[in-house]
Amino acid sequence: MTKPKVASDWLAGCAGCHMSLLDIDERIVTLVQVADLRATPITDLKEPDETGVAVGILEGAVNNSANEEVAHRMRSRCSILVALGDCAVFGGVPAMRNFFPLEEALRRAYVETESTDETGKIPDSPELATMTRARSLQEVVPVDIFVPGCPPSADTIFYVLSELAQGRKPVLKDEKLSWI
């Protein structure tokens, strides 16, 4: 039996969920025995296989056109899409800026921060992705499995991945379910 391929990527997040994934420590050995870890932001391969993967994992909210592209690419190449962490599931911390007009949020970030001198300006290169409202993943593409948590605990992530690798649908409830 071939091992199911697993790929991951991150959007507007803090990488904390991937750090939590690494917190599974030596259990990663168990994981690679049952799953084929492919492209991830923390491995050399950066894009999920064009031929498709069984499980795609996305961390972070969708907050610009580049995130949208990554989300759509992952969705089109994976069978089961996992939203990992509060940003992907609910919008999380990046979604706090939705309460302000985009212009105001950018001005605050690039011009008005205490550490910015008078040269601060909002980047306007046409090559940059277009900013949008910060959204949860399911507002952009259909999501199969939601793993909330900020970040989800290593135990939860290990449980989810090992269940998926063995062809089962993980059920998060009771002590495995936490939104924070």
Next chain:
Amino acid sequence: MLSLTINNQPIEVTEGTTVLNAARQAGIEIPTLCDHPHLTPFGGCRLCMVEIDGFRTLQSACTIPVTNNMVVRTDTDKVKTARKFVLTLIFSERNHFCPYCQVSGGDCDLQNAAYGESMTNWPMPPNWQPYPVDASHPNFILEHNRCILCRRCIRACSELVGANTLGVEERGVKTFVIADLNVPLGQSSCVSCGTCIQVCPTGALIDRKSAYLGHEKNLDVQKTICVGCSLGCGIQVFSRNGQVIRIEGDWDAPINSGILCKTGRFAPLTDDRQRLTTPLVRKDGALQPANWEEALAAAAAKLQPADQVAALVSTRQSAETLHLFKHLFADGLKSSMVTSLEEGSATSLLSQFAASKGKAFEGTLKDVEHADSFMVFVADLVNQHEVAGFFARRLMQNGAPLVVIDTGENPLNNLANCALTPRTGKELDLLTGLTAAISRLGQNKAVFTGDAIAVMNAAAEMSGVSTELLLEAGFKFASTTRPVIIYDATPVQTQDVLNALVKLAEISGAKLVSLKGGANSLAAAQYELDKPFRLNSHQAAYVVLGDENPSEHLIKALEKAPFLVVQASHTSKLTAAADVVLPVTSWLEQDGHYLSADGQLQKAEKSLPACGTAVRTNEEALKSLAQQLNLTAVGNWKAELLQRLSPVEIAA
């Protein structure tokens, strides 16, 4: 009894029980949000939907009463789907973000409900439209983004406190919790009691002090009583590492049933006075740190028997401490000037009156809670003993009339049906006039002797309150079955006025309830610690100040004391003037019994560790002193509490 089954489990309940309460009695859990055991069922959140045989649609368990042979199911797919849908709608209505909300992680009923349904996400996005945050109030914040419109706060504000500050404006998605006619909370008629924070199921109403200082599961919780006034409200003290995080009303407390006033809930959190952690002894004109042995020896050297010492004790101290204090100074050191810091101002008149009548003459706070008309006689129920005011206010909206009698502007005047303002010093005439007016109306429950019309007219003339107003007030007050007169004995001053008040109570069939100053003023009165204080030829003064703030009057009265020992928990002008200062625990760091204004004996529990190793409880400090003086306290504090006739029956 009615029989029903819930999830095939047979249950028997009394008539009028809701399906929700029937399920609770049987140990079957139905999730709720807008329901609160101390509030009228509202049926607003729809989370408690259940399937009942014979009903076409799901029914809200919190509002539907049980009927005989009802068949209820709480665990079907239809019910579970409905619950998830309800929660989805609630989450999408405003902006709930668990990672940065301080109640998230155990203290949020909404999140717990979602966990209960194993929800891993919100199928619908949040509203994203920002809602305002009202941070205008000094003690708490109203965060509209997290409000689920369950109206618990509004019902608490109205049903429990009677303040009616909170309400809603608009309807549907535009519905908003507002204060008064939509003014910022800080500028509203809010009485700052914080009951709304205590009932809020989400993080919409949070208090500034405790936010982000830990979830309930990380805090130490101790049930005790508040010693802010003589009512004796039950509280729950939440603390962490010896610091008070917040104080909540104890829902199971017999006196207040969960409600608190701003003083009880917030004042202990904002106490920033400097604590005393070591004994101090005056050497070469300045107070120097010392150990207990040195301090006690220095104090004992000057505390001579045979009426050389004047002694004062705070009424915030326990009955055990008051008892020990009395025996130590009155019996041990044979002092004639042993009294409380209040000097019996709120109680001595009452004790004397009880003695002259030979029995207790007052009712209890339970009478206030179940009254159907109120008279407030020169008592400020807005700034002191506020919870008694809440009892009156919440019953007023059910039609209980309020008559206020005060020589000046009473804060309750604007709520009163009748506000009578007699000329200063003419309270007696007014009470006599009112008694006559009630008799003139034929509402008297006891025989009135004399010419009612003539008495009333004369009283109106003297007091400056018209006969029409006397008749109106008399009718409003006495045409009910359970009238209650709440009065403050401090400004009453004369036995004649108290006599007239008792006569009025007899004629109108009313219960009398008085406010009695400090938490243990009644106990101090029972121990006869109620004389006016005077420093005569005393060679020393000993003050058990505890955690009380010394009044200017006290500081002045003690200026002439040749030698002053102060037992206190905080530095103050009085400790600065003392010759020996003994550091003691604050009210939360010691335990003991308290006698409430209506004679209920309650135990205050130690809720915090002592502030430092050199700090002793007030009782321990007095015991150490007794030992130093080779005196032994005799007698039983509880038995002696009952020796003197009390104005109210003591339930000990």
